[in-house]
Amino acid sequence: MSATTLPISNTATASRAMSTARTRNAYITEIKYECLRALRAPAFSIPFLLLPIVLYVLFGVLLAGNMSHGDSTVAKIMFVNWAVFGVMGPGMFGFGIFVANEREQGLLTLKRALPMPKGASLLAKLVMVTLFAAIVMLTLIVAALAMGHPGLSIGQYVGIALLDIAGSLPFGAIGLFIGTRASAKSAPAFANLAYLPFMHLAGLFYPLPKSVQPLEFISPAFYLDKLGLRLVGAPSLDLLAKIQGASNAGGPVLYVSVLALVTLMFTALAIRRLARVG
Amino acid sequence: MNRACLAELVGVRKRFGNVVALDGFDLEVREGELLAVLGPNGAGKSTAISLMLGLRQPDAGMARLFGVPPLQVEARQRIGVMMQEVTLASELKVREHVALIASYYPDPLPVEDVLRQTNTVGLADRPYGKLSAGQKRQAQFTLALCGRPSLLFLDEPTVGLDIQARTIMWATLRQLVHDGCAIVLTTHYLEEAESLADRVVVLAKGKTVASGTVSEMRAIVRRKRISCATSLAPNVIAAWPGVQSVNRDRERLEITASDADAVVKRLVTSDCEFSGLEVRSAGLAEAFTELTQEVTA
Numbered sequence A: 001m002s003a004t005t006l007p008i009s010n011t012a013t014a015s016r017a018m019s020t021a022r023t024r025n026a027y028i029t030e031i032k033y034e035c036l037r038a039l040r041a042p043a044f045s046i047p048f049l050l051l052p053i054v055l056y057v058l059f060g061v062l063l064a065g066n067m068s069h070g071d072s073t074v075a076k077i078m079f080v081n082w083a084v085f086g087v088m089g090p091g092m093f094g095f096g097i098f099v100a101n102e103r104e105q106g107l108l109t110l111k112r113a114l115p116m117p118k119g120a121s122l123l124a125k126l127v128m129v130t131l132f133a134a135i136v137m138l139t140l141i142v143a144a145l146a147m148g149h150p151g152l153s154i155g156q157y158v159g160i161a162l163l164d165i166a167g168s169l170p171f172g173a174i175g176l177f178i179g180t181r182a183s184a185k186s187a188p189a190f191a192n193l194a195y196l197p198f199m200h201l202a203g204l205f206y207p208l209p210k211s212v213q214p215l216e217f218i219s220p221a222f223y224l225d226k227l228g229l230r231l232v233g234a235p236s237l238d239l240l241a242k243i244q245g246a247s248n249a250g251g252p253v254l255y256v257s258v259l260a261l262v263t264l265m266f267t268a269l270a271i272r273r274l275a276r277v278g
Numbered sequence B: 001m002n003r004a005c006l007a008e009l010v011g012v013r014k015r016f017g018n019v020v021a022l023d024g025f026d027l028e029v030r031e032g033e034l035l036a037v038l039g040p041n042g043a044g045k046s047t048a049i050s051l052m053l054g055l056r057q058p059d060a061g062m063a064r065l066f067g068v069p070p071l072q073v074e075a076r077q078r079i080g081v082m083m084q085e086v087t088l089a090s091e092l093k094v095r096e097h098v099a100l101i102a103s104y105y106p107d108p109l110p111v112e113d114v115l116r117q118t119n120t121v122g123l124a125d126r127p128y129g130k131l132s133a134g135q136k137r138q139a140q141f142t143l144a145l146c147g148r149p150s151l152l153f154l155d156e157p158t159v160g161l162d163i164q165a166r167t168i169m170w171a172t173l174r175q176l177v178h179d180g181c182a183i184v185l186t187t188h189y190l191e192e193a194e195s196l197a198d199r200v201v202v203l204a205k206g207k208t209v210a211s212g213t214v215s216e217m218r219a220i221v222r223r224k225r226i227s228c229a230t231s232l233a234p235n236v237i238a239a240w241p242g243v244q245s246v247n248r249d250r251e252r253l254e255i256t257a258s259d260a261d262a263v264v265k266r267l268v269t270s271d272c273e274f275s276g277l278e279v280r281s282a283g284l285a286e287a288f289t290e291l292t293q294e295v296t297a
Helices: A020-040 A042-068 A072-104 A107-113 A120-146 A154-181 A187-201 A210-218 A220-232 A239-244 A252-277 B045-052 B094-102 B111-117 B133-145 B163-178 B190-196 B214-220 B234-238 B260-270 B284-296
Strands: B004-016 B019-030 B034-038 B060-065 B079-082 B151-155 B182-186 B199-204 B207-212 B224-229 B243-249 B252-257 B275-281
Touching (some): A020 B094, A042 A120, A072 A154, A072 A220, A107 B079, A120 A154, A154 A187, A187 A220, A220 A252, B004 B182, B019 B182, B019 B207, B034 B045, B034 B190, B045 B060, B079 B133, B094 B111, B111 B133, B133 B151, B133 B163, B163 B190, B182 B190, B190 B284, B207 B214, B207 B284, B224 B260, B234 B252, B260 B275
Parallel strands (some): B034 B182
Antiparallel strands (some): B199 B207, B224 B252
């Protein structure tokens, strides 16, 4: 072999190491374009930004308002429940569909071959999901204030917003897991397969009948909802459960622990899968 | 010339289930050369490239990029990559894609400069999803160049390009090599390798079957092609010694011969009417076919 191997340290361009500023810029650029592409994708941004506000106003304010005869407790419950509904979608579908697409279309492989900073792609998606959750929360709060609906304090609004923005993470982790396992075509179906039961089993739209109540424990939305209800001082939605003492065990520590565990477990499984298959 | 080795595979083996993709394969890419990696489908070209890029790990042997394992990001900061089957985010404009990929590198080219270099300024503000297949390849080529790479990996770069775009890409590649950039090119267009490559490696069934300059590859095939207009019947010439095949192309005959000199002499003596004589050596395509047929037969 006539050639000599050229180690990095001996090359003229060895000084071209990434500075901290450039590494930071790489993460920021990745986040910027991830958010931009999600906002520009009508199939993603329209349903997940518009649907929560439309449904909240329609069912949470107008319909429930008429039926509750001005009971502010119902209004608070409606606000908390629709907020949970609003932050579930971007996480599950944002990660699920985008990651499945990128895997199938070779984009993740290309980025692995390129010197993308470690974890930049996942971090960017995480920020995109929380941005969508923040926009959803902002629109819900604006709508609630404009319609003078739940009668919450500013502190409670801020608290609920922060809680649900952070609460989008477990759904993002589940979406990420789906995205790493499913094909681009099947990812939306699998995401719905988790999204719809989670939503209904959390009792976001109606109190669950007694026979189904044991199943509410499998929905992360159930725990996020319970935290929200506590924060606004509303009684737990699962009034039946409370009366019967069947599912009201534990408190905020338990709820937060479950949500954190779901986030960590599905993120770890997804990262393990990504490391193996790209 | 003793050129430095930028990337190498040493005795690598890679198996996928029962299929052996690479079997004790060696490859080195030297500073400032354009290396064409050729081979039939399934020969192991893509596997070899993916090992060099750190996308896969060899079962045995070693992959090195700038002297270190390819998984080290410092090594990958000196490469540019253009893959064949990649779909970029359709919502982002070409300029935005370039800015994103450029952000991964310590000292990238300014976005406008690299757009000019690849003649893609006109595509810069168009969403990637609205581009034609050829324009997408041009955009991906731009992404491969934006980090000022010392080593470029290009997988079928000119598929789908029109003649003008292909000519521009070839000129850019020649300029890059002239400026000292090494390029690893995989292609099915043998004329592309023939026109651009300093060195060719031919793979078949996970092994190198030949390696050398394009001229050395051509020399492997001793056959020559003789073309002329003659009144002699093809079956008469086909019976001559040293003639391997005779085909009629309108009024001309295309003769493939292992001993072209003897055939031409006999043509002169047998038919004083013959005209338009052309004799040419085998091209890379013939060499490639002969080399890979022996292994895959």
